Amino acid sequence: MNVPTLAELTAKGETPEVLFWVGCAGSYDDRYKRVTKAFVKILNAINLKFAVLGTEETCTGDPARRAGNEFLFQMQAMNNIQVLNGYGVKKIVTACPHCFNTLKNEYPELGGTYEVIHHATFLQQLINEGRIKLSGGGTFKGKKITYHDSCYLGRANNIYEAPREVLQALDADLVEMKRCRTTGLCCGAGGAQMFKDAEKGNKEINIERAEEALQTGAHTIAVACPFCMTMLTDGVKAKEKEAEVRVKDLAELIAEAQGLS
Amino acid sequence: MIQQVLFIITLAVFGFFIRKRVLRIRDNIRLGKDTGGIDRKSERFKNVLLIAFGQKKMFKRFIPAVLHLFIYLGFLIINLEVLEFMIDGVAGTHRIFAPYLGSGYTVLMNLFEFLAVAVLLACIFFLIRRNVLKLPRFWSAEMTSWPRLDANLILITEIVLMLAILTMNAADQLLQLRDEHYTATGSLFFSAFLIPVFQNMETSVLILVERFAWWFHIVGILGFAVYITYSKHLHIFMAFPNTFYAKLEPKGHINNMPVVTNEVKAMLGLAQVAPPSGEPGRFGAKDVNDLSRTNLIAAYACTECGRCTSECPANLTGKKLSPRKIMMDTRDRVEEVGRSLEKGGAGLNDGKSLLGDYISKEEINACTSCNACVEACPVLINPLEIILELRRYVAMEESGSPASWNAMFQNIETNFAPWKFSAADRFNWANDV
Numbered sequence: 304m305n306v307p308t309l310a311e312l313t314a315k316g317e318t319p320e321v322l323f324w325v326g327c328a329g330s331y332d333d334r335y336k337r338v339t340k341a342f343v344k345i346l347n348a349i350n351l352k353f354a355v356l357g358t359e360e361t362c363t364g365d366p367a368r369r370a371g372n373e374f375l376f377q378m379q380a381m382n383n384i385q386v387l388n389g390y391g392v393k394k395i396v397t398a399c400p401h402c403f404n405t406l407k408n409e410y411p412e413l414g415g416t417y418e419v420i421h422h423a424t425f426l427q428q429l430i431n432e433g434r435i436k437l438s439g440g441g442t443f444k445g446k447k448i449t450y451h452d453s454c455y456l457g458r459a460n461n462i463y464e465a466p467r468e469v470l471q472a473l474d475a476d477l478v479e480m481k482r483c484r485t486t487g488l489c490c491g492a493g494g495a496q497m498f499k500d501a502e503k504g505n506k507e508i509n510i511e512r513a514e515e516a517l518q519t520g521a522h523t524i525a526v527a528c529p530f531c532m533t534m535l536t537d538g539v540k541a542k543e544k545e546a547e548v549r550v551k552d553l554a555e556l557i558a559e560a561q562g563l564s
Numbered sequence: 565m566i567q568q569v570l571f572i573i574t575l576a577v578f579g580f581f582i583r584k585r586v587l588r589i590r591d592n593i594r595l596g597k598d599t600g601g602i603d604r605k606s607e608r609f610k611n612v613l614l615i616a617f618g619q620k621k622m623f624k625r626f627i628p629a630v631l632h633l634f635i636y637l638g639f640l641i642i643n644l645e646v647l648e649f650m651i652d653g654v655a656g657t658h659r660i661f662a663p664y665l666g667s668g669y670t671v672l673m674n675l676f677e678f679l680a681v682a683v684l685l686a687c688i689f690f691l692i693r694r695n696v697l698k699l700p701r702f703w704s705a706e707m708t709s710w711p712r713l714d715a716n717l718i719l720i721t722e723i724v725l726m727l728a729i730l731t732m733n734a735a736d737q738l739l740q741l742r743d744e745h746y747t748a749t750g751s752l753f754f755s756a757f758l759i760p761v762f763q764n765m766e767t768s769v770l771i772l773v774e775r776f777a778w779w780f781h782i783v784g785i786l787g788f789a790v791y792i793t794y795s796k797h798l799h800i801f802m803a804f805p806n807t808f809y810a811k812l813e814p815k816g817h818i819n820n821m822p823v824v825t826n827e828v829k830a831m832l833g834l835a836q837v838a839p840p841s842g843e844p845g846r847f848g849a850k851d852v853n854d855l856s857r858t859n860l861i862a863a864y865a866c867t868e869c870g871r872c873t874s875e876c877p878a879n880l881t882g883k884k885l886s887p888r889k890i891m892m893d894t895r896d897r898v899e900e901v902g903r904s905l906e907k908g909g910a911g912l913n914d915g916k917s918l919l920g921d922y923i924s925k926e927e928i929n930a931c932t933s934c935n936a937c938v939e940a941c942p943v944l945i946n947p948l949e950i951i952l953e954l955r956r957y958v959a960m961e962e963s964g965s966p967a968s969w970n971a972m973f974q975n976i977e978t979n980f981a982p983w984k985f986s987a988a989d990r991f992n993w994a995n996d997v
Contacts, residue, residue: 306994327981329993336993343994357991361980369933370969371848371952371959373821375976377828404816412820454934459816485939489877494933498982499968502930505882 304340305347308357309390319354321425322392324406326399327362328529334536335398335529341558342398342422348563349434353396359386363405370495377413380405384415398422398554400455400528401493407460421456423466423527423553430472441560443473448556449480449521451512451535452487453528466527469553473560478519488512490538492530513538517548524550567775571653571782578786585793589864592902595912596857608808611944616807621942625871628693631686635722638683639800642729645676649782659736659747670750677733677754680726687719687726694719701870704879706889711796711868718797725784732777734758735770742767802865803943809858810944815935818952821847848956851917852898855953862945863895872937872947878930885930887937887947893922894950919954928954929966 312319323346329339346353364379387395395417397403407419420428429435448470456462463484470477482488491501491508501507513535516524524539526532536550551559558564602608614620619636622629648661662669694702694715702715733755740746762770792798811817823845829835849855872887873879879886897918905911919925931951938946958964965973972982980987 304994308991325993327983330990331981331983331985331993336996339993340996355991355994357994358988360990361987362976362982364976366972366982367976368818369952369955370965370972371955371957372965372969372973373824373847373956373960374828375973377821377824378831379976379980381828381832381834404814408814408817409820413825454932454936455816458935458939460814486875486936488880489932489934489936491877491881491932494931495969495972496932498972499929499966501881502878502883502885502926504878504930508877508881508932511877511881 304343306343307354308359309354309392310357310359312354313390317352318391320352321394321396321420322387322390323353323355324395324397324399324402325355325360326397326402326529328533329398330360332529332533335532335552338398338529338532338552338554341552341564342554344558344563345426345429345435345554345561348561349429351429351434356386363402363410365401365405366495366498368405368409369493370498380410380413380415384410384413387415387417392417394418394420396420396422396425398527398529398552400453400459401530404455404459421460421462421465421527423456423469424462426553426557427465427468427472430469435557435561437472437474437557437560441474443475443556443560446475446523447478447519447521448473448475448523448525449478449516449519450483450525451480451490451516451531452483453526453531454487454489454493456527457487458485466525466553469557470525473556475523478521480515480519482515488515490528490531490534492534497530497533507538507541509534509538510541513542513544517542517544522548523556524548525553525556526550527553565656568654568656574783574786575650575653578790581790582786582793585790588902588906589793589798591905592898593857593860593864595853595898595901596855596860597853599856599858602809604812607812608810611807611810611812612804615942615944616803619942621944624942631689634679634682634686638679638726641679642676642683644672645729646782646785649778653782659749662747662749667750670752673733673749674753677730677752680729681754684723684726687723691716691719701874704870704873704886704888706873706886706892707868707870711892714795714797715868717791718795721784721788721791725781725788728777728781728784730755730758732774732781735762735774735777738762738765739767739770739774742770796866796868799865799867799943802861803867806858806861806865807944809861811858811946811949815938819949821956823847846957847960848958849950849953850919850957850961851912852894852901853912854957855894855918855950859894859946859950859953860898863891863898865943866891866895866945867943868892869942871940871942872945875936875940877932877934877936883927883930884924885927887951889927890923890947890950891945894918897922919957923954925958925964928958931955 309322325339328335361383362379363383364376368376395406400421403419403421450466450470467477489508490512524535526535532550532552539545539548539550619633622632651660652658693699733752737752738759740748762773846854868888870888876887901911904914928951933948935948938948975982975984979985
């Protein structure tokens with residue numbers, strides 16, 4: 304696995320095609336590190352010149368802002384913007400919809416304007432451009448897959464079709480949950496809920512959503528967000544279905560289809 | 565002549581009360597923060613046309629949308645007839661438009677009658693839906709006795725007003741046959757069904773019926789206009805400014821706080837410390853005056869349909885949060901402050917506040933910021949903005965966020981990640997095979 308840092312490339316006088324913003328979950332969370340690696344393997348396989356910030360990357364500040372701590376958010380944002388602008392970064396891809404939303408929609412007001420793409424859209428573009436070649440009739444042919452919309456991709460940024468096109472490119476049988484696209488049910492972790500227990504209620508949101516996903520009869524629940532990944536994986540486990548049903552990120556599914564995993 | 569004088573007095577009295585309420589509501593909205601100039605006007609007008617005027621988002625739920633459309637068109641178009649009522653009332657004329665429009669008047673009157681019947685049926689259906697079928701979103705926790713009564717009063721008033729129009733037209737048609745002074749309207753399809761009810765009446769009684777229905781309708785409409793200013797039904801007006809002022813950025817965007825930007829820049833040595841100008845404002849919102857005027861317009865635009873709450877993941881799983889309640893509480897609080905100010909009372913300094921007395925931390929802490937409520941609202945109300953402003957107050961003014969959030973803040977400050985991992989280990993994933 305070849306993972307150049309932006310510092311290394313810059314020292315060699317090279318510029319990457321895109322900066323891969325890994326995000327905190329992609330860097331530290333054991334489950335989501337597998338997504339990070341799957342994405343890197345895809346980029347390596349097609350010789351796409353990218354770089355990461357490595358230890359120079361820090362939290363975008365998304366959970367702080369959504370929990371109300373604007374000071375902390377802006378401290379994080381300003382520091383990140385200084386680093387990004389210092390390298391003259393133009394284009395960023397990230398596998399986290401929360402990082403994506405913050406970088407794309409909230410950094411411009413603070414002086415950081417970049418072309419920001421979520422990896423679902425990025426993968427879809429690479430497939431459309433023929434850089435990722437998926438031969439139909441592979442392991443996914445006819446297999447039922449359901450896609451869980453991340454709020455921060457869907458409602459927050461109107462990205463509903465790109466992830467679905469990626470799944471269709473796998474020749475999978477895409478089945479929709481009752482609540483999908485604009486009415487997709489949240490996994491329960493947005494708005495900094497990931498970092499606290501849920502308030503008192505009569506059900507956990509991720510259980511409700513996992514039940515809905517299981518009702519489709521799909522054996523793969525595709526996600527495109529680290530928080531959704533955690534919440535739905537836990538939900539499927541709580542329903543004791545983890546032996547039959549797996550929760551996978553889009554990048555992992557593509558890497559699998561390419562024989563990269 | 566007596567009728568004309570009475571009519572002008574009636575208009576003046578109702579006009580006085582309506583004006584008073586309109587000014588009160590305007591002042592209430594002005595309690596909110598002025599967020600400055602309005603950009604992207606053409607997009608905003610487009611939203612008004614498509615979403616308020618064109619009802620675009622209503623059509624996500626087709627059957628109620630069609631029925632609502634009847635009532636909405638009824639309101640818009642029947643008001644043309646109210647214009648005739650006004651002129652007739654002041655000038656002492658009867659059906660003043662009829663001679664000018666000729667057979668067009670018959671067509672127009674039949675259209676009004678069609679709409680009156682459509683409104684009537686839609687209102688009956690809506691009453692059944694609320695009270696017999698008991699649609700869950702009309703019976704959830706915040707739908708206490710007043711909101712439920714308010715909804716029913718609106719529907720019943722509309723039914724009664726439509727019946728008055730049909731009664732008036734039925735009596736008028738009979739009078740046209742008996743007395744040539746009555747302007748011929750031509751045959752009116754729907755009210756003709758009511759003719760058998762009235763045809764055995766004396767002419768003098770008929771005149772009384774016609775006059776009573778006319779007066780009932782116009783006084784009813786004027787009274788309803790006053791009532792609306794206290795009711796959720798105010799959405800018929802406030803939906804328009806609300807769609808105009810609604811946020812245009814992608815829903816995921818949270819409004820920036822320029823005050824904080826200046827301070828952070830100063831702390832990082834990126835800018836000169838600007839001397840604070842005037843009273844330092846509060847961070848976030850504790851009460852309605854900390855919210856933007858747009859938020860307060862939104863509170864007045866809410867008609868408590870509950871589509872937001874019915875899509876809210878927190879509410880669906882039994883948490884206390886209800887986005888509709890956030891809007892209802894905001895309006896109730898701003899009205900409370902307004903009433904107090906009107907009486908020369910303490911207003912905002914009455915010892916109460918939106919956060920605490922109306923909305924609890926438990927509610928705002930349950931929000932996942934998923935934007936389902938924002939997406940669901942047919943008139944672009946954004947409860948999430950208010951929730952976030954309240955959270956900002958709790959986090960920055962009270963340091964009162966949940967303990968695990970405070971721990972998360974601390975992790976970000978020290979490790980630059982929301983979890984307790986060392987910043988030096990951030991890139992270790994690349995070494996794993």
